[in-house]
Amino acid sequence: MKRIRHNLSVFICMVCLLGSLLPGQAFGVDPGQISRTAEATCAFRTIGATDPDPKTRNPDYLARHFLNPEWEGRFPGLGMDYAAAKIAMDQMKSGAFYYVNARTLHMDALLAEALQEGCRQVVILGAGFDSRAYRFHDSYPQARFFEVDLPATSMDKQARVEKLLGRRPDWVHFVPIDFNTQSLADVLAAATFLTDQKTFYVWEGVTYYISQEGVDNTLRFIAEHSAPGSGVVFDYLHADVALGLDYSAYGARRVTSYVAFQGEPYVFGIDPRHLETFVHLRGLEMLSDQSPEALTQHYLIRSDGTVSGKICGFLNIVHAQVPVHSKRRRLIQKAKSQMKMFRVARASDIETHRIDVPHDVQDFLTAYSRLLVSSDFKALEDYFSPDYLSSGIYNRQQVMGFIRRAYQKRPIQYHQIILTRFDRQGNRARVDGYVQRKGYRTPLMVSHMAQKSDGRWCWYRYDPER
Numbered sequence: 001m002k003r004i005r006h007n008l009s010v011f012i013c014m015v016c017l018l019g020s021l022l023p024g025q026a027f028g029v030d031p032g033q034i035s036r037t038a039e040a041t042c043a044f045r046t047i048g049a050t051d052p053d054p055k056t057r058n059p060d061y062l063a064r065h066f067l068n069p070e071w072e073g074r075f076p077g078l079g080m081d082y083a084a085a086k087i088a089m090d091q092m093k094s095g096a097f098y099y100v101n102a103r104t105l106h107m108d109a110l111l112a113e114a115l116q117e118g119c120r121q122v123v124i125l126g127a128g129f130d131s132r133a134y135r136f137h138d139s140y141p142q143a144r145f146f147e148v149d150l151p152a153t154s155m156d157k158q159a160r161v162e163k164l165l166g167r168r169p170d171w172v173h174f175v176p177i178d179f180n181t182q183s184l185a186d187v188l189a190a191a192t193f194l195t196d197q198k199t200f201y202v203w204e205g206v207t208y209y210i211s212q213e214g215v216d217n218t219l220r221f222i223a224e225h226s227a228p229g230s231g232v233v234f235d236y237l238h239a240d241v242a243l244g245l246d247y248s249a250y251g252a253r254r255v256t257s258y259v260a261f262q263g264e265p266y267v268f269g270i271d272p273r274h275l276e277t278f279v280h281l282r283g284l285e286m287l288s289d290q291s292p293e294a295l296t297q298h299y300l301i302r303s304d305g306t307v308s309g310k311i312c313g314f315l316n317i318v319h320a321q322v323p324v325h326s327k328r329r330r331l332i333q334k335a336k337s338q339m340k341m342f343r344v345a346r347a348s349d350i351e352t353h354r355i356d357v358p359h360d361v362q363d364f365l366t367a368y369s370r371l372l373v374s375s376d377f378k379a380l381e382d383y384f385s386p387d388y389l390s391s392g393i394y395n396r397q398q399v400m401g402f403i404r405r406a407y408q409k410r411p412i413q414y415h416q417i418i419l420t421r422f423d424r425q426g427n428r429a430r431v432d433g434y435v436q437r438k439g440y441r442t443p444l445m446v447s448h449m450a451q452k453s454d455g456r457w458c459w460y461r462y463d464p465e466r
């Protein structure tokens with residue numbers, strides 16, 4: 001057990017360290033690959049379902065059947081010993097585990113409400129290893145489920161379902177799609193989806209991985225091709241994190257780096273202050289927007305009144321519904337007039353947050369990025385202070401080996417460091433900022449620079465706690 005926990009801490013350290021050095025590919029799950037983040041959320045639900053407290057327990061009792069066996073050794077106690085697994089989850093200091101538990105409870109409650117009110121079609125968008133189609137079937141046998149996902153993950157899910165049930169269930173339709181390039185209208189029409197039936201859409205843990213166009217097209221499809229009264233629940237990333245502007249929310253640095261390291265970086269976010277206008281503009285009526293604080297109050301308070309754990313602070317969950325046609329037009333018109341009152345931040349605006357740094361610092365940053373792009377790892381070593389790369393567990397050589405292997409897997413195409421903070425004290429400087437990659441941003445995980453005796457700068461200290 002001790003060894004597994006040690007391995008987990010090492011893994012977290014390495015993810016954080018490599019987070020500052022991520023390969024910079026175009027965003028999205030690699031073609032043909034099963035979504036790594038879908039596997040991770042399935043593992044979180046498997047652990048959450050063993051919570052001894054029924055008040056905070058994750059209701060996904062089937063998650064363990066969808067778990068990739070590869071994950072079983074990764075988290076101590078996974079699916080068996082909640083106390084051990086919880087220690088590991090808390091050590092991650094990301095809040096993602098608690099967020100996923102609150103999210104399952106919230107989305108399950110909304111789905112149950114819709115089914116009770118007579119909804120007969122459920123579309124699970126970006127389904128991953130979602131088990132709702134199988135958990136809700138006994139209580140709502142008339143409901144038809146559509147599980148929509150990228151082809152490789154969808155295929156793998158079908159195999160896991162067949163293994164669990166011994167057959168392919170006739171109430172579930174598996175629908176492959178790429179939200180960034182394909183229309184939901186086309187793929188659902190081919191799967192006998194009925195546009196005149198009340199439908200409930202679950203879009204869990206997906207919007208932040210796809211382009212704004214992909215999000216817009218999906219929400220507009222829901223508004224225009226579903227019966228009035230149909231509902232949708234989806235979660236969204238706060239725009240400040242997507243734009244690399246502010247990573248101070250709990251877990252933001254770690255989770256942003258983790259998902260990018262898995263090849264599924266965050267690319268899209270919404271400013272919570274403008275959420276209602278955002279939803280109205282896409283033709284939907286807002287019902288609720290749950291902040292991390294509200295989710296904690298509703299779903300993470302244990303039977304003894306204490307909070308089960310700290311939730312990540314940069315994701316909200318929206319519930320919206322399809323209004324009647326005339327109301328939809330009014331909502332869109334009102335939202336358009338409100339649009340004039342604020343300007344939607346786009347990544348290109350955020351260049352203005354860049355601070356000017358001395359020439360020698362800029363030269364250092366530029367040369368460092370160039371070496372990453374050209375994979376010159378030998379020369380790159382010189383850009384770190386001796387203590388920077390030694391975590392106490394691995395030596396410098398081993399760490400450079402990790403970096404080299406990560407880059408070999410996904411060669412880097414674009415890397416630019418934008419500093420938003422540079423506080424110099426003597427020959428050291430505290431820095432902050434983000435890394436611009438091809439199509440997305442990740443936090444600068446390195447917090448300090450030092451000037452060497454020859455006048456050149458180097459990364460000086462990695463601070464995992466910030």
Ligand SMILES: C[S@@+](CC[C@H](N)C(=O)[O-])C[C@H]1O[C@@H](n2cnc3c(N)ncnc32)[C@H](O)[C@@H]1O
Nearest residue numbers: 035037038041126127128150178179180204205
């Ligand atoms: C974090 S997982 C969430 C999975 C599941 N909804 C859950 O909560 O466990 C993200 C899901 O989005 C899917 N996804 C990512 N990009 C997509 C795209 N461009 N088109 C369709 N699905 C996508 C992935 O395949 C994956 O299943």
